Amino acid sequence: MNPSRWRTVDILTCAVLAVAFSVVFWAWNFVWAALSPALSFYPPLAAVVYGLWLIPAVLAPLIVRKAGAGIFTEGLAALMSLLLGSPYGMTVIYQGLLQGLGGELPFAAGRYRRFGNATALAAGALAGVAGTLWDVFYWYPDADLWAFKVPYVAIAAASSAIVAGLGSKGLVKAMLPTGVLDRFPAGRERQRI
Amino acid sequence: MTISLAPVCDARAPIARANPVAKLTAAVAVSTTALIASDWLTPLLLLAALLAVVPFSGIRIGALARRLRWLWSAALIVVVVNAVFAAEQTGRILIALGPLEISTGALLDATAIGLRVLVAATAGVLGFATTDPTDLADALTQQLRAPARFTLGALAALRLLPLMGAEWRQITSARRARGLEGGWNPARRVRLFVSTMFALLVGAIRRAGRLAAAMDARGFDSEIPRTYAREQRMYAADWAVIAGALLVCATAVAVSAAYGVFTAF
Amino acid sequence: MIPVEFRGFAWRHAGRRAQAVTGVDLRVEPGERVLLLGPSGSGKSTLLAALAGLLTEDSGEQDGDVLIDGKPAAEQQDRVGILFQDPETQLVMARSGDDVAFGLENQAVPRDRIWPRVREALAAVGFPYGVDRPTHALSGGEQQRLALAGVLARRPDLILLDEPTANLDPEGARDVRAALRTALADTEATLIVVEHRVAEILDLVDRVIALGPGGTLLADGPAEAVLAEHGDHLAAQGVWVPGVPLPTRPALAAGDVALHGESLTLLHPGTDHPALDDVSFQLRQGELLAVTGPNGSGKSTLALLAGGLAKPTRGRSTVPGETRPLHRLPARRLATRIGSVFQDPEHQFVTATVQDELAFGPRQAGWPKDRIDARVSELLERLRLAPLANANPHTLSGGEARRLSVAGALAAAPGVLLLDEPTFGQDRRTWGELVDLTADIRDEGTALLAVTHDRDFAAALAGRELVLNAGRIAEERRR
Ligand SMILES: Nc1ncnc2c1ncn2[C@@H]1O[C@H](COP(=O)(O)OP(=O)(O)OP(=O)(O)O)[C@@H](O)[C@H]1O
Ligand SMILES: Nc1ncnc2c1ncn2[C@@H]1O[C@H](COP(=O)(O)OP(=O)(O)OP(=O)(O)O)[C@@H](O)[C@H]1O
Ligand SMILES: [Mg+2]
Ligand SMILES: [Mg+2]
Numbered sequence: 028m029n030p031s032r033w034r035t036v037d038i039l040t041c042a043v044l045a046v047a048f049s050v051v052f053w054a055w056n057f058v059w060a061a062l063s064p065a066l067s068f069y070p071p072l073a074a075v076v077y078g079l080w081l082i083p084a085v086l087a088p089l090i091v092r093k094a095g096a097g098i099f100t101e102g103l104a105a106l107m108s109l110l111l112g113s114p115y116g117m118t119v120i121y122q123g124l125l126q127g128l129g130g131e132l133p134f135a136a137g138r139y140r141r142f143g144n145a146t147a148l149a150a151g152a153l154a155g156v157a158g159t160l161w162d163v164f165y166w167y168p169d170a171d172l173w174a175f176k177v178p179y180v181a182i183a184a185a186s187s188a189i190v191a192g193l194g195s196k197g198l199v200k201a202m203l204p205t206g207v208l209d210r211f212p213a214g215r216e217r218q219r220i
Numbered sequence: 221m222t223i224s225l226a227p228v229c230d231a232r233a234p235i236a237r238a239n240p241v242a243k244l245t246a247a248v249a250v251s252t253t254a255l256i257a258s259d260w261l262t263p264l265l266l267l268a269a270l271l272a273v274v275p276f277s278g279i280r281i282g283a284l285a286r287r288l289r290w291l292w293s294a295a296l297i298v299v300v301v302n303a304v305f306a307a308e309q310t311g312r313i314l315i316a317l318g319p320l321e322i323s324t325g326a327l328l329d330a331t332a333i334g335l336r337v338l339v340a341a342t343a344g345v346l347g348f349a350t351t352d353p354t355d356l357a358d359a360l361t362q363q364l365r366a367p368a369r370f371t372l373g374a375l376a377a378l379r380l381l382p383l384m385g386a387e388w389r390q391i392t393s394a395r396r397a398r399g400l401e402g403g404w405n406p407a408r409r410v411r412l413f414v415s416t417m418f419a420l421l422v423g424a425i426r427r428a429g430r431l432a433a434a435m436d437a438r439g440f441d442s443e444i445p446r447t448y449a450r451e452q453r454m455y456a457a458d459w460a461v462i463a464g465a466l467l468v469c470a471t472a473v474a475v476s477a478a479y480g481v482f483t484a485f
Numbered sequence: 486m487i488p489v490e491f492r493g494f495a496w497r498h499a500g501r502r503a504q505a506v507t508g509v510d511l512r513v514e515p516g517e518r519v520l521l522l523g524p525s526g527s528g529k530s531t532l533l534a535a536l537a538g539l540l541t542e543d544s545g546e547q548d549g550d551v552l553i554d555g556k557p558a559a560e561q562q563d564r565v566g567i568l569f570q571d572p573e574t575q576l577v578m579a580r581s582g583d584d585v586a587f588g589l590e591n592q593a594v595p596r597d598r599i600w601p602r603v604r605e606a607l608a609a610v611g612f613p614y615g616v617d618r619p620t621h622a623l624s625g626g627e628q629q630r631l632a633l634a635g636v637l638a639r640r641p642d643l644i645l646l647d648e649p650t651a652n653l654d655p656e657g658a659r660d661v662r663a664a665l666r667t668a669l670a671d672t673e674a675t676l677i678v679v680e681h682r683v684a685e686i687l688d689l690v691d692r693v694i695a696l697g698p699g700g701t702l703l704a705d706g707p708a709e710a711v712l713a714e715h716g717d718h719l720a721a722q723g724v725w726v727p728g729v730p731l732p733t734r735p736a737l738a739a740g741d742v743a744l745h746g747e748s749l750t751l752l753h754p755g756t757d758h759p760a761l762d763d764v765s766f767q768l769r770q771g772e773l774l775a776v777t778g779p780n781g782s783g784k785s786t787l788a789l790l791a792g793g794l795a796k797p798t799r800g801r802s803t804v805p806g807e808t809r810p811l812h813r814l815p816a817r818r819l820a821t822r823i824g825s826v827f828q829d830p831e832h833q834f835v836t837a838t839v840q841d842e843l844a845f846g847p848r849q850a851g852w853p854k855d856r857i858d859a860r861v862s863e864l865l866e867r868l869r870l871a872p873l874a875n876a877n878p879h880t881l882s883g884g885e886a887r888r889l890s891v892a893g894a895l896a897a898a899p900g901v902l903l904l905d906e907p908t909f910g911q912d913r914r915t916w917g918e919l920v921d922l923t924a925d926i927r928d929e930g931t932a933l934l935a936v937t938h939d940r941d942f943a944a945a946l947a948g949r950e951l952v953l954n955a956g957r958i959a960e961e962r963r964r
Contacts, residue, residue, distance in 0.1 A: 036432040042377030043428035116344025117251035170305035205879035207425040209500030393794040394832040399820030399849040430574040439591035449586035
């Protein structure tokens with residue numbers, strides 16, 4: 028069988044992850060509401076948690092290891108938030124696809140054969156850069172380069188590398204012993220039980 | 221608070237009945253125009269046109285207002301950030317508080333960007349709050365030839381959204397029963413959030429596997445070209461929606477160019 | 486009407502070292518109606534999945550052959566229909582008609598022939614609503630009937646049912662069985678059904694095949710003969726054999742009040758009828774109070790409010806020795822006073838191994854290390870979880886996960902234990918173990934409240950029964 032063909036379980040796993048993350052993001056709003064006042068005195072600092080939004084872009088490729096998994100999942104997550112009534116309208120789709128693309132690049136560069144920490148870190152960082160570049164060009168074009176744009180992108184990239192990149196890697200590692208990844212290449216790396 | 225995808229509009233309204241791909245194209249055209257134009261007049265004209273369409277969308281006013289409330293606050297943040305962090309403060313200084321300065325020029329530019337947010341968002345609400353996900357998936361496969369396995373897979377997953385919302389709440393109360401609670405400690409809150417997320421994701425992947433098996437058992441992966449029980453078509457009215465949207469965009473750009481205020485990017 | 490054959494079939498799931506089934510040789514003749522029995526983990530579901538062509542190359546390793554009408558099962562997917570246990574993850578579409586049509590679209594049935602077949606299938610299972618009913622607005626039993634319609638609409642020659650009623654409440658299960666009965670009368674398809682609760686399904690089948698661990702053949706033949714000959718053995722293996730008596734454990738005398746619910750009321754925002762309306766009750770040490778009632782009558786809500794896990798709109802739940810109502814207690818403190826067991830055990834697991842799961846409560850309560858260790862090993866032994874001490878809780882079977890969730894809740898020795906559907910979907914053996922465990926805890930002086938649809942469980946243990954209806958107490962029975 029053709030290893031790059033998407034099985035139904037691959038498609039469904041990406042799609043269900045996108046749905047699960049729209050629940051996670053919704054719940055995060057309640058946690059964030061309690062934490063955000065501490066960061067609001069300097070808006071670029073809000074980018075500290077930017078990485079959370081990009082976990083699907085890294086987690087899905089790490090699990091299913093198929094070309095396009097990051098774009099599909101992140102784009103779908105964006106569509107989902109639009110269907111749920113996102114305040115950002117159509118642009119979340121553009122941005123979602125762009126973030127997915129950013130996350131996808133490092134995996135594509137490794138020909139979908141490398142899924143280690145370095146690739147995950149790069150995927151997280153690139154997804155973060157792609158997302159914030161969009162923000163900076165379209166939402167904050169008049170903001171000052173050094174006072175706002177640069178720190179904003181840099182903080183978000185660092186946050187995405189750590190939260191989305193290493194965080195996804197950590198999630199996959201924690202999921203291995205639960206057996207839910209047994210049908211995926213990632214699961215084959217686990218000791219047989 | 222619960223998550224739901226329940227429709228918020230009257231399904232018989234003209235916009236609600238339009239082909240989802242037509243609506244999608246229209247929303248993309250309008251949002252993209254607003255993104256390209258960086259003056260204040262173009263988005264203002266587009267916004268006016270969008271508001272004129274609202275009565276034909278069948279969206280209940282209450283539901284629209286609830287969604288717009290978010291929208292206004294998002295736009296406001298964009299305006300404030302752009303004004304405060306503007307690269308150059310031109311025109312008259314309005315506010316001066318130590319290092320913080322806001323000028324009329326910066327405020328005007330910031331408002332233009334805020335309007336842009338409003339256009340993109342309103343177009344999204346009009347296009348998507350009036351669209352049934354099943355129809356969207358059907359139209360994407362039938363009109364845009366999107367691969368059916370992906371659109372239908374996504375649609376099947378979407379059905380699980382309310383279930384997973386309820387599951388999040390159950391996991392949270394089960395954690396309280398075990399003595400785990402966020403309280404006011406931010407670190408503990410985040411840790412608890414991560415562990416709840418983990419439990420949700422494990423359950424989600426397991427569900428995905430079961431759903432995939434159920435779909436394959438009904439021939440989803442057979443490589444026969446499938447038929448469609450519900451036909452989605454582009455009627456004259458749908459082409460009219462697209463033409464109307466393009467016309468509005470062209471007019472908005474032309475008018476603001478005629479007044480000499482149009483700028484791009 | 487097709488013959489089915491396993492020849493030296495063996496299967497190992499990807500990621501597993503051991504084979505799930507080995508050396509299965511089995512033949513089912515065209516048109517036969519077969520009940521497949523066997524203990525949990527004996528590979529019944531694996532065999533059905535093999536017939537449905539769901540065991541693909543990339544999900545494991547196969548030996549031998551699975552033949553349907555003489556051809557490999559993977560090539561015959563179109564002629565086979567399978568119904569699983571869980572109604573929620575079998576429905577694909579948001580509207581009832583679309584869901585039934587889904588399987589026909591995949592078969593490339595032309596549009597004008599789809600809808601008549603959809604209506605026919607819906608009628609065959611007695612689906613009470615039309616084709617436009619949102620699938621999320623259906624009860625479990627209705628969802629399962631809809632899924633059955635989806636299977637029948639494809640007109641399969643081989644129908645496979647994997648515990649189709651295990652996840653339903655008694656009423657829903659009865660409806661599904663009735664639908665099955667009428668639908669099967671209309672077709673000549675070969676049928677293979679897996680079911681632990683034998684009594685209800687016996688009139689649908691004419692042959693029983695009982696499997697032992699690993700796919701060995703324990704018994705095969707006409708239903709009555711097999712049950713008469715091997716009934717006790719099968720019962721010991723976890724099959725609900727009709728006529729084999731169930732244990733009862735009557736309570737000793739009840740002690741002091743351990744939990745007091747006063748006028749508990751909960752109104753969900755945006756609804757006009759309270760989910761729970763002015764319910765008061767007392768729970769005493771050493772007794773088990775059963776809470777029963779139809780779906781949606783507020784039983785789980787009652788357990789949630791009584792356990793201080795949700796804030797009641799009105800009323801309060803208290804335990805002696807605490808001045809604050811339970812929903813205002815900090816979680817750590819609450820966990821030492823009350824243990825709650827949720828319907829889905831997986832939601833409750835917070836650690837990565839079985840033994841950490843058991844140690845978690847005592848650790849939160851600040852017990853010294855040697856006391857924790859003693860408690861953990863005691864519970865591991867008693868619930869026969871010792872060999873699994875280092876396993877991840879998410880890898881356990883349904884029965885094991887249920888026992889672990891009960892054990893986790895009672896590890897810190899709370900005075901009150903609230904159980905939501907403790908015996909849901911259990912085989913007879915784990916059921917018996919749970920009854921014994923619950924009775925032991927009760928007789929040691931713990932106060933228990935059990936929300937349950939399981940009449941046998943209530944009959945075995947409950948001293949009193951609270952019947953809810955539409956959020957109110959309809960009746961209080963003494964046993
Ligand atoms: N997807 C899977 N991946 C790995 N192992 C599996 C998988 N499905 C089942 N198993 C294992 O294969 C064995 C047989 O499982 P199966 O589900 O066929 O049993 P069963 O007889 O249907 O049990 P039950 O009555 O509990 O449903 C078990 O040891 C189980 O843990
Ligand atoms: N989050 C919610 N929002 C609105 N209504 C709800 C919510 N949760 C539950 N309900 C409603 O509250 C009522 C009681 O639900 P509850 O779960 O307590 O019933 P139950 O008796 O446990 O049912 P079952 O036997 O199916 O488990 C139901 O009618 C349900 O629809
Ligand atoms: Mg099974
Ligand atoms: Mg309940």
